[in-house]
Amino acid sequence: MNLSSAEETIQRLIFSLSELEQLGQTLISGHSNFNVSSKTYLRITLGTLQATRGAIFCFHPTDNYLTIAASTPEVEIPPIEIEPDEVASLLECTLIELDTPPKDLQNFINRNSERLNGSAAHRLWVPLKIHEEFLGILSLGKFLGRTTLEDWEQELLTILAHQISIAIAYSRIVEGIQSEKFRLFMLAESAPQICQLLQPEDAAEQVVHQAVALLDANVGGLMLIHPEQQNLELRYAFPETLISENGDQDEKNPISISLKDVETDTTEANEKTEFDMLAGVVKEGMTDRCAFKTETFFGGKNLMAGPIQGRDGDILGVLVVGDKEERGGRIAEFTDEDEILLDSFAKQAGVAIENAHLHQEALEARELQAEMEEARKIQENLIPETLPEIPGYEVAGHYEPRGPVGGDYYDCIELSTGGWGLAIADVSGKGMQAALLMATLRAGLLSELTSSKVREESDSIDMKNELVEMAMTLNSLLYVSGTEEKYATFFYSHLNPETDTLTTLNGGHNPPLIVKNDGNIVWMGQDVGGLPLGMFPNDMVPLIAKYEAEQIKLESGDLIIFYTDGVTETVNTEDEFYDEERLEEVAKTSTDSDASHICNLIYQAVMDFQGDADQFDDLTLLVLRKK
Amino acid sequence: MLNKFDIQIRAEQEYAVLETAGYLNDSLGEQLSKKAQELIEKGYTQLVINLDKTALINSIGISILIEIIEALDERNGTLNFCGLSATQERTFRMMAIAKYAGIFPDEKTAIANF
Structure with a gap:
């Protein structure tokens, strides 16, 4: 190394230390959302390593796909699917030269080379991970004045990648805490709110709205048992596509499922319809979830339904939510935690719905009594x-x-x-x-x-x-x-x-x-x-x-x-x-x-x-x- | 109707108002985030989000609102909310959104308080 290149290296090292400090500052700034801070992380990384192109991809473990969080220049890349064994291979690597990738990743890179590289023309990948948890990929392209990184630059890149990994993990932890906090608050808040509603129609609407928001669902519905006809009748659906344009259901033809005709025991799992599922929830009194091949009559394919019970334990109906969404618009499957949440909410909803119906019945009885008294007066006058x-x-x-x-x-x-x-x-x-x-x-x-x-x-x-x-x-x-x-x-x-x-x-x-x-x-x-x-x-x-x-x-x-x-x-x-x-x-x-x-x-x-x-x-x- | 998703933008010289209609979930939230980012890129640092026509917000909607607050904060900007229902206001306070953004009853007050 000659004197000028040594000086340059020292200057770049000093710059890198200052950028690393900035990276640390970003991490502790309170800007926990990686979607916002990812651009800063990428900018610091590119500046430190004198790279002109790069991108950060985030991994979504529930569905095994990568999405782009930040890129220079800015490009839009649709979600990239990745197989579990490919994730395992990435976890074993520290740096991946895209010209000479490990055999296990050859197929993944070939499959996505156009989408991953495209205009970015990336050359180097650094898997983002903490312990054995894969979090994403830091992808880098051209370096100013050289084609490869020196050893100390590679070490620096590893440190930068680790900082980015910490930022992603931190962002996810904070998001998770926020989401759980939101759900707990909604659960606690919803009970007194829906219990105040005295009109059965209002209670049904609010119950469905709260359940949809609580479980990040896209669709939902409330069906109640008609005690005489042994039918499950739709009382409210979200979105309201199942309800006519004037805002009401057709009273002569309410959407209903006969509980008498459905054989829940004999239905094969692959032939199960949403009607079988709902009838099963009524029969068993247990929450159930199911992914259907085609769109259900609620509008979603992934449904979760829980029984609505009255105070004495009688099943009053079924609360349904469907198509749980994730950030990025993907539909996720409902989890065991979601099931517990729906179950807890459905218990509160049952009390609210029963209250509203009892109130309605009391009102009707009072009105009927008043009418009877009036009719009696008319009759006696005749x-x-x-x-x-x-x-x-x-x-x-x-x-x-x-x-x-x-x-x-x-x-x-x-x-x-x-x-x-x-x-x-x-x-x-x-x-x-x-x-x-x-x-x-x-x-x-x-x-x-x-x-x-x-x-x-x-x-x-x-x-x-x-x-x-x-x-x-x-x-x-x-x-x-x-x-x-x-x-x-x-x-x-x-x-x-x-x-x-x-x-x-x-x-x-x-x-x-x-x-x-x-x-x-x-x-x-x-x-x-x-x-x-x-x-x-x-x-x-x-x-x-x-x-x-x-x-x-x-x-x-x-x-x-x-x-x-x-x-x-x-x-x-x-x-x-x-x-x-x-x-x-x-x-x-x-x-x-x-x-x-x-x-x-x-x-x-x-x-x-x-x-x-x-x-x-x-x-x-x-x-x-x-x- | 909650099914109708829409975002209306009223950009003035000093500030811009984004008015949402419908369920603030990932779909509407992403649209809102994109429009807010565009305004921020144009140099707007004072934004109002009017949620008067949004009765329903899920956790993804909340996280997107936090994201907009952070994006504005990076530019030393200010975000004010208005048109919140009582439950939404309580949710925003509980989620600490109210700590980093203003909450006002109507658009006029939200604009006057930048």
Whole structure:
């Protein structure tokens, strides 16, 4: 070595020491992220060794590939796959001359020479490692004024590579700590947050969002068990591609999996579908993860699903996350730690979802109760408080509400012509809808009685035909007012007290009972009974069973008992019906009493019969007796 | 909708605002990092990241935000966040992001506090 080259070497050594100090400073500066600091490390390395080209590749051990962290000049290289035995070979080397690589790495270098070297024209590789952990490659190209490195430069390169290795390892440790810290915080933070949500839809959305973020997933979903249908139904999915554009699922066709049809035991592992997997999670109550060959209906291929359990341990549904992402966009498989994390989160989610559903049920129950009370008020307002006195007749009625609001109705209406209309009806269904339909029926009836010929008392009027017309009008009114399930059984009687003629029409109602003054029994309207009102449109009525009226003459002492099925279908503790025979027996023995007394006797007999048995249908009686 | 990923940039003379929309994961995070790097290379040292339309951030998103903070710090720059939900703000404080970047309720305040 001559003097000038010795001086140059000393100067470069001094420079190198200063660069090494800078490298150390970078390491302890707090800039832990290697993606940011890698450029500085590369710049110092190239400057120290007077190299004009170079790159740092980072190794990703989960999927065995290398990505470029920094390069001079800047180039973009897609991820490079590397085999485990090639990693093992790299670990055995300190420096690799790319012109004369070890045999074990020949294939790897040939396979990737274009991508690795390309415009960088690299000549030398230094494997980056700490102990036996491979971290990446420091790749160097041209050196200023020389083709090879001197021994001291190679030693310096080894020190620089070690510093870079420490920086990568440190960066990964910090990233790992940050990630774990984030996950723990999210886990702790999510519980109180989702438990505050009172709407089941909001809770489902938040549970899925939190799970997706917590597990670095790209897709997620919540499916809950429909208790009656034994289906798993999708309640929320992320991304929301499974949900229609207006933000809601199609309520008629929610995405669902039948738990009855899936055979989790017999399914071969390679034939397993996401549906088998989810059904298995429900059946076993255990978290499961699976990589599918094709995209699942959640959108990802790698799924992990955990059971959602209620407080008492019942499985409420399944929480699914899919396609865990890594830095760089690669999809990684879920790990055992992820499984534990999902399990812990799903436990919290179960409480939140159950809370939201219980809250919803309580709200609905409160709303239903309020509706029932309102319906009850409407119904009670439609029942007459007192009945009018009919010359030559006694009339009495009784209405007993029992259980949920039904739609019983009775009335006795004085007509302007001196005639009387007696009506009894039972509207199908319960609650507000039934009460409103009953109000519609009553309004329609009153309208008919005040505007049509039914009110007229004249020989020229065929009362039977008039009642049939009235029934058709009321049928049409109720049909357009309700649904197929909403209809009313109806019995109307027109009493002419001057002629003691009773013209009746039965619209599917229980036939009233007549006890004649000689003790004979007649069940009215049995042979001419038409359809309940509102069940079919008018044009279909004649095709099924047309309305017909009948007429009878009443004599002194004749007794007529109108009633709803709440009387004859009252059950006792032996599950027996009160039925028509018992009604007949009581009626027969009370013909000498007045209408009010008879009404009470029948009511008391029914009450005695029912004993402690629960009843769910209202009881209505209307009694007419000719003095 | 959380599915829509987007980054809007409003670059003024003294500062630039990057507004994200959607799930801040690797995909959106890398886009954000690239755009932030481009602004830093152009000489911007005062950046605002508006997360008002980003309800969901995963750990990769967090690490990318830390990376942007470090990249700006190398140039003695400042990063201010705005539009964070209460949970995001708590997360940022817990992850020490708040130690190296400002957190403000809205864009106007974030810009005024450089």
